[in-house]
Amino acid sequence: MIRILSGASFKAAGGLLKDIQSRQLHGTYDIAVVGAGIVGLATARELILRHPSLSFVLLEKEKELSLHQSGHNSGVIHSGIYYTPGSLKARLCVRGATLAYEYCEKKGLPYKRCGKLIVAVEQEEIPRLKALYERGMKNNVRDLTIVDGKGIRDREPYCRGIMALDSPYTGIVDWRMVALSYGTDFKEAGGTVVTEYEVNDISMIKESPSGSTEGMKYPLAVRDNKGNELRCRYVLTCGGLYSDRLSQISGCSREPRIVPFRGDYLVLKPEKNYLVKGNIYPVPDPRFPFLGVHFTPRMDGSIWLGPNAVLAFKREGYKVYDFSAQDFADALLFRGLQKLIMRNITFGVGEMYRGLFIGAQVKNLQKYIPELSLSDVIRGPTGVRAQALDRDGNLVDDFVFDGGVGDVGSRVLHVRNAPSPAATSSLAIAEMIADEVENRFTL
């Protein structure tokens, strides 16, 4: 059964979905957007606001919107410190953070600008911390300063370190709430949202049905796994953990491949929440794209510690024992992953160990907050990151947006790699993709 959401039902449910209609769908649209995570929703919103006379449909395989990465993340509004100057991540994060704050203000969505410290606890981390400061300055990150041990304690009384980067512009928000608000904007502008529509084929229609020219005006068929079909002129895919498979089914390259990395969080017991005021991050290890296990306050007042990074046995698998033979075989047979594992076996085993034995993780976190003890934490939620990987085993660091060739490929644009900070960057990514759609396609 597929579900089509009207503006009224979507709004009444606060963006959470109500069944209002179910039928075989044979609609025609100018643009179909596949995937209703924060990137798909932000982009569908931007496109319909720019082109109100065109028809848009947003297709999502789940019953509800933004259930995956956009609903399972740290909830940080990043300020843009880490990213290579001039990269898409650097540009889109800095602009995206500004747009995100403005959007939340305009819509009355709750957020907190609670700041962030990136803390060096060893002398050997100081050169890397200073290099990060230089990067942040090149990226035009606002209000960034370096503080000493006393400066750290002034901001975070229970945190110990020898030097830190202080980023007061960093904040927190519920990214799923933001994503659902983009969805409401899209609906109110006349867009159609269809859930429980798992796209498994995107191809050209060979002939128009019964001699009608309709099929030629909308030459692409977008089919789901239950025999439903709709037609459109152009397709944009924003499939998160399935972005490589969506690319493959439209005849475009399967690479870079997506490798899923689980990230488990611990949660501080409420009576210990006084230990943490804002975000506290380690100095990241430059060999990995992940920022390291951090302390993060949540909008509900709780404090999360994490996430770690271990290879997941299932895309979108949130439980320790979630396993998909297809996903697992797919990952392990990929030469890029084999090379990555060989190069990082020690780190990988360490992360798995700290994931299984939370005492080891707490010991690691005590470097930042010595007062923390094992009895202060409980196991918390899990997220799964979509990390793109090339065939040489290199993690693809920057955002990747890509089309294809041939009849189908020239009508499709794929968001191939949108890892963190894509939630922060979502409105800026949407602007960039909308520009790209206007350049590539004849709207």
Ligand SMILES: Cc1cc2nc3c(=O)[nH]c(=O)nc-3n(C[C@H](O)[C@H](O)[C@H](O)COP(=O)(O)OP(=O)(O)OC[C@H]3O[C@@H](n4cnc5c(N)ncnc54)[C@H](O)[C@@H]3O)c2cc1C
């Ligand atoms: C643990 C973790 C912590 C993070 N922390 C932060 C943070 O603090 N700040 C930040 O800015 N970013 C953070 N991120 C990154 C951020 O959450 C993601 O980059 C962002 O949510 C990606 O959005 P997306 O729309 O590309 O993907 P998703 O949210 O995964 O959405 C993809 C959607 O596509 C749908 N889909 C897939 N295949 C199909 C199909 N065949 N047919 C129909 N629908 C399909 C899926 O069901 C899903 O709804 C974090 C990510 C993780 C995992």
